[in-house]
Amino acid sequence: MTRIDIAAVAAVGEVLAGSMAGKRLLTRLIESTPEPTQQSALLLDFRGIKAATASYLRESALALKDYYRQRDSHLFPVAANLSSETREELEFCLRAKADVMLCCSLDASGRVTDLELAGQLDSNVQLAFFSVQHSNEIDASTIWKKHQKSQPVSVNAWNNRLSSLHQRGVIFEEVRGRTKVYRPVLQET
Numbered sequence: 001m002t003r004i005d006i007a008a009v010a011a012v013g014e015v016l017a018g019s020m021a022g023k024r025l026l027t028r029l030i031e032s033t034p035e036p037t038q039q040s041a042l043l044l045d046f047r048g049i050k051a052a053t054a055s056y057l058r059e060s061a062l063a064l065k066d067y068y069r070q071r072d073s074h075l076f077p078v079a080a081n082l083s084s085e086t087r088e089e090l091e092f093c094l095r096a097k098a099d100v101m102l103c104c105s106l107d108a109s110g111r112v113t114d115l116e117l118a119g120q121l122d123s124n125v126q127l128a129f130f131s132v133q134h135s136n137e138i139d140a141s142t143i144w145k146k147h148q149k150s151q152p153v154s155v156n157a158w159n160n161r162l163s164s165l166h167q168r169g170v171i172f173e174e175v176r177g178r179t180k181v182y183r184p185v186l187q188e189t
Contacts, residue, residue, distance in 0.1 A: 026060050
């Protein structure tokens with residue numbers, strides 16, 4: 001897990017605004033973050049930022065998430081320590097593009113608390129997300145067995161839901177033989 005201090009990298013004060021400034025931050029983040037050998041959370045720590053506008057977030061944090069997902073990177077951006085104003089702006093952006101992003105708080109010792117999704121998921125996909133979050137690792141077949149009475153769909157439907165969550169950057173995916181296994185990007189500690 002890598003933590004980036006957004007206030008220090010942005011170096012423009014307590015309010016982050018404008019698409020051009022967001023693009024500059026995106027460039028700095030990409031250039032300064034090496035690719036790990038294993039899947040890992042990339043904590044974008046907004047501590048000390050009073051507000052970040054929707055245009056800034058769209059061109060920085062959300063563009064970074066899209067950049068890494070399009071390249072099938074091992075990095076999975078997570079927004080941390082958002083002010084209520086910044087969280088509202090992030091929700092606005094995510095709902096506009098029907099996407100989600102993990103958010104959390106970090107305490108002084110770096111422990112993850114208040115882990116949740118910003119944005120909105122279909123209830124069936126959300127059930128798949130919570131199934132992964134409540135296990136160390138799980139596959140589609142296990143989820144299907146667990147929910148086959150309440151969700152009369154095929155294993156393939158669960159696999160599609162899990163794959164969608166991985167493509168959105170909110171769960172890890174690992175191929176083991178012919179099976180894909182899914183793990184949480186982060187869990188509360």
